[in-house]
Amino acid sequence: MLLEHAYGLGHTGLTRLLAGQNTVNYRATNGDETFFVKCYLPGTDLAAERAAIGQSRLAGEHGVPVAVPRSTRTGEAIATSGDLATSLWEWVPGRTAEGGLALGQQKAAGRALGLIHAAFADHPAAAAGASRRLTKWRTTDPAAKLTTDVDQLLDLIAEHPVPDTFDTEAVRTLTERRAALTRLPELITGLPDGLTTQVIHGDLSVVNVLFEGEELTAVLDFLPPAPELVSYELGRVAFDPRTVVHDPDWIRAGVRLVRAYQTTNPRHAAADVTGCARVALIQLLGSLYGVKEHYIKPGLLQDDLDAFWLLRHAAATRLLDRLPDVERALAEAAGPR
CATH class of the missing domain: 3.90.1200.10 (Aminoglycoside phosphotransferase (APH), C-terminal lobe)
Structure with a gap:
């Protein structure tokens, strides 16, 4: 419901991914588009998270490959509703090199x-x-x-x-x-x-x-x-x-x-x-x-x-x-x- 209200997404399918240490994450599909959804745990410093999202944007503007964050319809970096807070990102293919870098x-x-x-x-x-x-x-x-x-x-x-x-x-x-x-x-x-x-x-x-x-x-x-x-x-x-x-x-x-x-x-x-x-x-x-x-x-x-x-x-x-x-x-x- 928050994705629809805040980002204008229609019917969205969600698949839960492995959690991070501080977030619960999902893969969201909306028609032909795929997104990464990050749900913040209660008590998270959302001001700090907004500043971090700004850093990702800045790096991308300087040619660093990044996942691009999607703003809400009102231009916010993070959507909130009660205790629920999420950010939405364009999906980027790839895997982490858990065994070390080649x-x-x-x-x-x-x-x-x-x-x-x-x-x-x-x-x-x-x-x-x-x-x-x-x-x-x-x-x-x-x-x-x-x-x-x-x-x-x-x-x-x-x-x-x-x-x-x-x-x-x-x-x-x-x-x-x-x-x-x-x-x-x-x-x-x-x-x-x-x-x-x-x-x-x-x-x-x-x-x-x-x-x-x-x-x-x-x-x-x-x-x-x-x-x-x-x-x-x-x-x-x-x-x-x-x-x-x-x-x-x-x-x-x-x-x-x-x-x-x-x-x-x-x-x-x-x-x-x-x-x-x-x-x-x-x-x-x-x-x-x-x-x-x-x-x-x-x-x-x-x-x-x-x-x-x-x-x-x-x-x-x-x-x-x-x-x-x-x-x-x-x-x-x-x-x-």
């Missing part, structure tokens, strides 16, 4: 990310200040807080009279993480100077990029504009946990994506390239996403979050062990500027 996909993703950063380089929201992430790392002791969080999770698991399979894996990985956190201060101290802060996509990973074969068909799920490290997003995509864990030649794969990025964002700084793996590693080590939800507030798809925690932990361990090799390869890619 060679051609790495290059396509790098080029798309470069276009996004070039498009957002002068975004007025960057005037809000420095990266909150970098400020937090350099002005607090994140390792101490994280160690406390790890200990609290281990205490919760210890209360289980009969540990299950995930409990056993959680104890192993959390114990390893606790030891790795002792390296966090030196990793932060070793961050290069001159890292660029600007508006970025905000949540770019392989699950938010659609491909048909090696062709990138759409970048999805932008976040609202906020100043953040370019190197954070570059490292997060180039050294995606799926690549690091599943690709035997993951360092070369990451550098390949970085080189493709450089072709479409010539304004990047050398430090953004040389520091991107370190920034990605710091972020991985500082995140308990997945395991924290398991024991404190399970998500909509907690089994997926459990698997994601194990994957990200394995990737963080490998990146930490090979960081000198990775940074040498990135320094060569950055080259003299």
Whole structure:
């Protein structure tokens, strides 16, 4: 009924898709047209979602392949009725590379990310200040807080009279993480100077990029504009946990994506390239996403979050062990500027 009233669609068939972590999604068919419908959960910050939709539009205007949002008949980005809130998007064919990016996909993703950063380089929201992430790392002791969080999770698991399979894996990985956190201060101290802060996509990973074969068909799920490290997003995509864990030649794969990025964002700084793996590693080590939800507030798809925690932990361990090799390869890619 909301689709008809807000968007002028007649009889519409809906097929429920796999839910996201924060939305319930549908494929809608209306005659010869197909749409993607995103239904927001109660309590969602709709102002932030509207700003995020605006970012998707802006990226599309700069040549980034995106899913095009459809405005309501009154020009709104999101339709609301009571507790129901939805956005409507043109359907884009493609699949996410859940197993990691193939060679051609790495290059396509790098080029798309470069276009996004070039498009957002002068975004007025960057005037809000420095990266909150970098400020937090350099002005607090994140390792101490994280160690406390790890200990609290281990205490919760210890209360289980009969540990299950995930409990056993959680104890192993959390114990390893606790030891790795002792390296966090030196990793932060070793961050290069001159890292660029600007508006970025905000949540770019392989699950938010659609491909048909090696062709990138759409970048999805932008976040609202906020100043953040370019190197954070570059490292997060180039050294995606799926690549690091599943690709035997993951360092070369990451550098390949970085080189493709450089072709479409010539304004990047050398430090953004040389520091991107370190920034990605710091972020991985500082995140308990997945395991924290398991024991404190399970998500909509907690089994997926459990698997994601194990994957990200394995990737963080490998990146930490090979960081000198990775940074040498990135320094060569950055080259003299």
